[in-house]
Amino acid sequence: MIMKKLFTACILMALCASAALAAPKFSVGIVQLVEHPSLDEVRLAILDELNAAGYGPDVVEIDYQNGQNSPALISTICQKFVAREVNVIVPIATPAAQGAAAATETIPVIFAAVSDPVAAGLVKDPAHPDGNVTGVSDAIHPGNVLDLAEELTPGLKNYGVVYNTAEANSTNTARKAEAEMAKRGIAFREAIVSTAAEVVPAVNSLMGKVDAIYVPDDNTTALAMPLLSQVAIEHKVPVYAAVDSLVRDGGLATSGINYTNLGRQAGQMIIRVLNGAKIADTPVEVLHEVSVVVNKETAAAIGVDVSKYAQ
Structure with a gap:
């Protein structure tokens, strides 16, 4: 009986040791x-x-x-x-x-x-x-997107910029985009949203007043991006985005963050x-590489040739 208890105890110790070794x-x-x-x-x-x-x-x-x-x-x-x-x-x-x-x-x-x-x-x-x-x-560089927009849909004179001012990230990007547009002589209208439910009404309010839509890296707008894109497609308005996933959700194109x-x-x-x-020895890094991403289905729906970038 004693030997059996010792054997059982050894097995349990071995299992515990094995579990400890396997722990993350x-x-x-x-x-x-x-x-x-x-x-x-x-x-x-x-x-x-x-x-x-x-x-x-x-x-x-x-x-x-x-x-x-x-x-x-x-x-x-x-x-x-x-x-x-x-x-x-x-x-x-x-x-x-x-x-x-x-x-x-x-x-x-x-x-x-x-x-x-x-x-x-x-x-x-x-x-x-x-x-x-x-x-x-x-960090977003809107000038890259505006250059691409001029290539794919030249002559755009008025953009709608859709974002949530409560988000510091998208507000920063929107301000950069607006400054770049002003420098190029492009007018813009803001469509401010605070919830995803407000995105479609905001975009509808821009239709007939703008030539294109610019969407920064805005999390609120991203939640409703497929619906935003649908409205824009119905009105044949190109949507340019700051990031690639927004293009996959129906935007036309980006030259931005992967x-x-x-x-x-x-x-x-x-x-x-x-x-x-150490954090002190680990500087903040910026993703310098940008990628051109296009949505072929959206392009076909609004009549834009993106064959140069389509894969």
């Missing part, structure tokens, strides 16, 4: 502002990059949470990450990053898809982070920090 070495909390194609693309690319580099579930435990576009919920999620003492918090999109930065001054925060981290109050000097926050910015590449870049930064890199 790191924990990462991911909080995404809201689920829509652009931000989903970033998150999935981060996970793909971690897996490809050997940081799969057996090495890194991922706790993914959807912030549902609610600052209060994002705050609660981040506080739970802090209580769990995760190794890294990864917020996706500006409001999520602001919530994560407010929740902790010690746990590394590596953001993804933040257009202007300085304006968002996340860092003072992107080249020399002085706190616990760094990441990969999706969120898969951005997510991979963020994944590489996460790995470096998990392995001991």
Whole structure:
């Protein structure tokens, strides 16, 4: 009987030791502002990059949470990450990053898809982070999109710009776009929304008054992008977007951010920090590579030749 108990105890100890060896070495909390194609693309690319580099579930435990576009919920999620003492918090999109930065001054925060981290109050000097926050910015250059628009649909004189002024990221991009349009002698009209339900009425209000629509990296508008695109197609109005996923949801074209590449870049930064890199030695990175993406179905529907870029 004694031998049997000793044998059983040894088996249990071996199983416990095996379980300990199999436990993930790191924990990462991911909080995404809201689920829509652009931000989903970033998150999935981060996970793909971690897996490809050997940081799969057996090495890194991922706790993914959807912030549902609610600052209060994002705050609660981040506080739970802090209580769990995760190794890294990864917020996706500006409001999520602001919530994560407010929740902790010690746990590394590596953001993804933040257009202007300085304006968002996340860092003072992107080249020399002085706190616990760094990441990969999706700084948008609207001039690239306007150049492409002039090539595909020359002679546009008036744009409608659709965005939510409560989003620092899209407000920053919209201001850049409007400044670039003014420099080129192009007029613009703002259509401000605060919820996804307001997007279609806002776009309808622009029809007959603008030659084209410009959509910045706006999370509110992205939620209703297929409906926005449908309205624009019905009126034969081209929609140019700041990011590729908005084109896949019905926009005509972009020369802008590829969120898969951005997510991979963020994944590489996460790995470096998990392995001991200090935030102070990890400057904010900007995705300099831009991609021309066109929607062939939208182009055909409104009569625009995109064959040069169609794959």
